[in-house]
Amino acid sequence: MSKTYETERLIIKFVDLDDAEFLLKLVNTEKWLKNIGDRNIHNIEDAENYVREKNLPQIERLGFGNAVVILKENNTKIGTVGLYDREGIDGVDIGFAFLEEYEGKGYAYESAKKVMDIGINDFGIKKVSAITLPENFSSIKLIEKLGLSFKEVVRIPNDDADLNLYELNL
Template identity: 90%
Template sequence: MSKTYETERLIIKLVDIDDAEFMMQLVNTEKWLKNIGDRNIHSLEDAQKYIREKNLPNIERLGYGNCVIILKSNNAKIGTVGLYDREGIDGVDIGFAFLEEYEGKGYAYESAKKVMDIGINDFGIKKVSAITLPENFSSIKLIEKLGLKFKEVVRIPNDDVDLNLYELNL
């Protein structure tokens, strides 16, 4: 994913250091903290470090990773969608998060579908997985709309939370 991709309404680009302010905002939203967890990002420097240490190495190693989703209409950064090589998950894990004011407008599906298609067509990904809290019904709805099916309840390494695992084998 060395370039920027587009859908009808969105621009999809790999995260970079310039996105630190947006990432700091996103990871501290109530829904992120509840459904994904506290990443201890409380300053611009923390956000830059997170991007530099967590996001950029995966992008450099795999060619894909966390993407910032931008509205074409006004260039607003509205969320993230990414493909991740996550420990304890078989296949590439798709994850997403959006600012609350942009939820329910189809942006998450539009961008996640495009990112999934890029992974499959450009990177030869054969299995897409997703994990979510059992009570995160909006994520479950999107995961199932993307074609993934519930497989089992799992725990990922270094975490004591039960998560629903969904998979799509291609």
């Protein structure tokens, strides 16, 4: 579970309890709350529970899941990227979120492409999906750059938002 991956500029490692403070900051940013939703994580204990209950079980079960993206140059945590086994989604859902000051620099593409390649080559994933709000144009641009195509508007269980579903069959 402590496996890490690298790209030219980034280190990608699966989340663990040591990432709780960073996740607390990330999930309470304006863009996360607007585009992903409130996860009711308001203190370190909430963040640790989120890692323990939501992230670690999937990583233990499937070998992949939510990962923290870290800049090689200064070891700064800048975002998350991962492949998720999400209820209501056919295939593995790719997701990403970055602190605003690290957007627009290619980090999301670089890390998401690496995670997709790992999923395909190391875990034999045959279908990658992505969901996003129809108005989240920056996510849509990245999803399409990763090679996914719009399929339909969907709703996932326990969520009343209409979401664009994108897919890539391998």
